[in-house]
Amino acid sequence: MKLVSLGVDHRTAPTTLREALAFDDPKRNQALEELAQSFPGCERVILSTCNRVELYLAADSEDTIPSAEALGDWLANFHNTPSEPMAGHLVSHHDEAVVGHLFRVAASLESLVLGEGQILGQVRDAYRAAADRKAVGPIFHALFQQALRVGKRVREETGMDQGKLSIASVAVDVARGVFDSFRDKTVLVIGAGKMADLTLQHLATLQPGQIVIVNRSQSRADEMARRWAGNTLPFDELDRALIQADLVVSTTAADQPIVDYNRYARLQRKHRGGRLALILDIAIPRDFDPRIGDLEQVLLYNVDDLRGQVEQNLKHRTSQVEPALAIIEDETASCLADIRHQRHAGALLRQLGDYGDSIASQELARFFASCPDLNESQRKAAELLVHRLKNQFLHQPRAALRSAATLANPELAPQPHAHPILTAVKHLFGLGEAKAGDRLDPSKPR
Amino acid sequence: MDGWLDGISRLTILCFAGTYALALASELVRLRGGSKAWWHLLPGLLIGIGWLVQAAYLANLAIQKRAVPLSSVFESLLLLGWVLAAAALWLELRTSRSRATLAGPLVLTLALAVVTVAGTLAPRAGTQPGSGSELAGWGMIHGMFQTLGAVGTSLAFAFAGMYLLQARRLKRKQAAPLKFPLPSLEQSDRWHKTAILATFPLLTAGLLTGVALVFAVQQRPGYLFRWSDPKIVSTLALWAVSLGLLIARYQPAWQGRRLMMLTVVAFGLLVFAVLGVGLILPTAHSGLAALPLPAQGAGAKP
Numbered sequence: 001m002k003l004v005s006l007g008v009d010h011r012t013a014p015t016t017l018r019e020a021l022a023f024d025d026p027k028r029n030q031a032l033e034e035l036a037q038s039f040p041g042c043e044r045v046i047l048s049t050c051n052r053v054e055l056y057l058a059a060d061s062e063d064t065i066p067s068a069e070a071l072g073d074w075l076a077n078f079h080n081t082p083s084e085p086m087a088g089h090l091v092s093h094h095d096e097a098v099v100g101h102l103f104r105v106a107a108s109l110e111s112l113v114l115g116e117g118q119i120l121g122q123v124r125d126a127y128r129a130a131a132d133r134k135a136v137g138p139i140f141h142a143l144f145q146q147a148l149r150v151g152k153r154v155r156e157e158t159g160m161d162q163g164k165l166s167i168a169s170v171a172v173d174v175a176r177g178v179f180d181s182f183r184d185k186t187v188l189v190i191g192a193g194k195m196a197d198l199t200l201q202h203l204a205t206l207q208p209g210q211i212v213i214v215n216r217s218q219s220r221a222d223e224m225a226r227r228w229a230g231n232t233l234p235f236d237e238l239d240r241a242l243i244q245a246d247l248v249v250s251t252t253a254a255d256q257p258i259v260d261y262n263r264y265a266r267l268q269r270k271h272r273g274g275r276l277a278l279i280l281d282i283a284i285p286r287d288f289d290p291r292i293g294d295l296e297q298v299l300l301y302n303v304d305d306l307r308g309q310v311e312q313n314l315k316h317r318t319s320q321v322e323p324a325l326a327i328i329e330d331e332t333a334s335c336l337a338d339i340r341h342q343r344h345a346g347a348l349l350r351q352l353g354d355y356g357d358s359i360a361s362q363e364l365a366r367f368f369a370s371c372p373d374l375n376e377s378q379r380k381a382a383e384l385l386v387h388r389l390k391n392q393f394l395h396q397p398r399a400a401l402r403s404a405a406t407l408a409n410p411e412l413a414p415q416p417h418a419h420p421i422l423t424a425v426k427h428l429f430g431l432g433e434a435k436a437g438d439r440l441d442p443s444k445p446r
Numbered sequence: 447m448d449g450w451l452d453g454i455s456r457l458t459i460l461c462f463a464g465t466y467a468l469a470l471a472s473e474l475v476r477l478r479g480g481s482k483a484w485w486h487l488l489p490g491l492l493i494g495i496g497w498l499v500q501a502a503y504l505a506n507l508a509i510q511k512r513a514v515p516l517s518s519v520f521e522s523l524l525l526l527g528w529v530l531a532a533a534a535l536w537l538e539l540r541t542s543r544s545r546a547t548l549a550g551p552l553v554l555t556l557a558l559a560v561v562t563v564a565g566t567l568a569p570r571a572g573t574q575p576g577s578g579s580e581l582a583g584w585g586m587i588h589g590m591f592q593t594l595g596a597v598g599t600s601l602a603f604a605f606a607g608m609y610l611l612q613a614r615r616l617k618r619k620q621a622a623p624l625k626f627p628l629p630s631l632e633q634s635d636r637w638h639k640t641a642i643l644a645t646f647p648l649l650t651a652g653l654l655t656g657v658a659l660v661f662a663v664q665q666r667p668g669y670l671f672r673w674s675d676p677k678i679v680s681t682l683a684l685w686a687v688s689l690g691l692l693i694a695r696y697q698p699a700w701q702g703r704r705l706m707m708l709t710v711v712a713f714g715l716l717v718f719a720v721l722g723v724g725l726i727l728p729t730a731h732s733g734l735a736a737l738p739l740p741a742q743g744a745g746a747k748p
Contacts, residue, residue, distance in 0.1 A: 163621060170621075173621075173622055174616070176630060177612065177615070177616055177622055177627070177628075177630055177631070178616065178630055178631050178632065179630055179631075179632045180629070180630045180632040180633040180636070181632070269698070269699070272698075273698040274697075274698030274699060274700075274701035274702070275701075276631060276632065276635075276702075293617075296701070296702045296703065296704070297701055297702045299616050299617065301619065305619040308619060309619070309620075309621040312620075312621040313621055
């Protein structure tokens with residue numbers, strides 16, 4: 001069994017090169033066909049995302065698998081790109097390293113944003129697209145299904161995908177820590193700039209009951225309100241808006257705080273009835289007096305507070321790289337052992353079938369030679385009888401082999417024939433050393 | 447009877463207390479990163495098993511005594527622990543694998559603590575369990591209200607604890623824990639409100655039935671009842687704080703941490719009323735519903 005992967009990613013190649021080498025869906029389908037013509041007998045998968053373009057190939061033997069150079073040339077030809085400039089950016093892996101690399105990719109350890117969730121879906125799409133084009137055989141079926149499982153396991157056991165890494169998404173997490181339901185809440189956005197829009201884009205996922213926009217420029221407020229199905233209030237009615245609001249996002253460019261401590265304290269005590277309020281002051285300079293955060297039932301977060309949480313989350317993800325690598329190392333060894341084991345069991349099954357066929361053919365030939373007067377229907381009946389007998393005799397050994405093939409045992413990796421059932425079948429039927437892809441010559445005497 | 451209580455009952459207390467402890471341990475493993483699917487099922491399963499064993503134990507106790515097991519602190523605490531375990535089980539089951547919160551484990555800890563304390567108060571051989579009189583039915587009703595009031599106070603305390611921890615994290619601008627986040631402030635507050643609203647009528651009903659019982663028992667010869675009995679005083683104080691909590695719930699100035707701190711005070715009073723009084727101060731009130739037997743001509747216990 002031979003494996004090779006070749007490609008570029010965000011670390012090895014500039015965006016322009018990644019764009020030049022990228023595959024959209026029609027291109028990927030075409031490439032899978034062309035790869036089959038250029039490298040017959042190979043299983044193939046193409047993974048193409050914003051940050052990486054990778055070709056994965058597998059074959060039974062070394063003669064069939066292409067070299068990384070040949071694959072690089074094919075990639076350049078396919079995209080009509082000169083091969084020299086991209087040569088220095090291409091990274092290849094072979095055999096066991098391909099398995100480890102694919103698992104790291106699926107676990108998002110190779111991603112631009114450590115622990116991001118999209119890559120697992122992208123690996124799944126790449127595998128499915130190849131499977132739909134019949135470009136995947138037993139090696140890649142086993143390998144990619146395992147990669148998807150490993151990606152999931154790493155995320156579950158390390159929590160690497162937990163904790164948001166953008167200020168806007170951390171703001172959503174903070175809001176979820178304060179409020180349980182947003183359908184009965186009012187979100188007030190002060191300011192109508194890009195930051196307000198971006199934050200609102202995230203907060204809209206919470207499906208707030210009402211969105212109110214207050215901005216010095218009424219036209220911009222109206223425009224934003226239309227976009228987010230919200231309402232507007234004039235800037236001089238800010239107090240009214242603050243009284244209504246449960247969640248405030250402030251993003252103005254004012255050079256002085258627009259809400260001082262006494263003003264908000266009065267609103268909170270006299271008009272808000274002690275209701276919980278979350279204020280996300282992401283303006284610089286700040287729009288809300290920081291002392292407002294000391295008020296009971298008021299939580300005030302500024303950009304630094306949110307950025308601090310982003311850093312805590314990033315630190316957590318980074319701390320989980322080592323445990324994730326340990327899982328991948330373990331899974332790589334286990335996966336290779338499984339694939340080898342299954343392939344040897346498969347080869348033995350084929351040997352067993354060939355062995356039965358050769359005996360059946362020989363005996364039928366001998367029988368027909370001794371009875372030359374048999375008509376066509378009698379000959380067919382005799383053939384059917386012999387084949388049914390062969391299948392009956394081999395049914396149980398085949399079932400046992402299939403069952404043994406599904407048993408994963410990494411300890412058997414160095415000696416794939418060591419499984420007792422495989423060894424027993426081999427000895428009982430006098431089969432030789434089975435190599436993956438072996439087929440017996442029926443004419444060869446045993 | 448004594449042998450039964452001293453032998454089998456102790457064994458079964460260990461059975462369900464141990465199961466709750468295992469459930470809590472599995473929660474801790476889950477908290478530490480156990481992510482296999484069965485780690486998520488195990489705590490709920492163990493709490494469920496423990497709860498059923500405890501239900502069987504209480505049913506057995508009720509059959510033996512032919513009354514709801516509320517005639518001593520031991521029995522009342524067992525019943526309290528059982529209801530708290532049910533609350534923990536409910537909280538455990540209502541959270542999915544992806545949205546598991548710390549609410550279930552916190553209430554389970556409380557249930558385990560209550561059951562453990564009950565275990566230390568289990569009657570030994572030679573002690574006389576409470577038995578019936580013509581007032582025992584009323585005593586049982588009084589005890590039931592008081593116990594259910596105690597359940598409400600305990601749950602309100604658990605929710606207040608969650609609120610305070612979450613409020614502390616948010617005020618300190620700390621990131622949410624990746625596993626077992628606490629419920630949102632709004633959620634804890636809503637649960638707290640429900641617990642408080644349910645607790646006050648129960649404590650009031652317990653208090654009224656208690657007062658009625660006192661008047662009924664006082665007319666019996668030889669019975670000396672003191673309103674200054676520490677058990678009565680602490681129970682009255684608990685009722686007063688519970689009333690205060692109910693009023694404070696609707697006062698804007700009392701919303702948030704102040705209200706939750708008052709709940710902690712209420713729970714402290716509950717612990718004192720149930721456990722502290724018997725240990726520290728002499729009381730004529732032998733249990734939440736125990737009454738002297740008129741047939742024995744019993745007076746107030748020293």
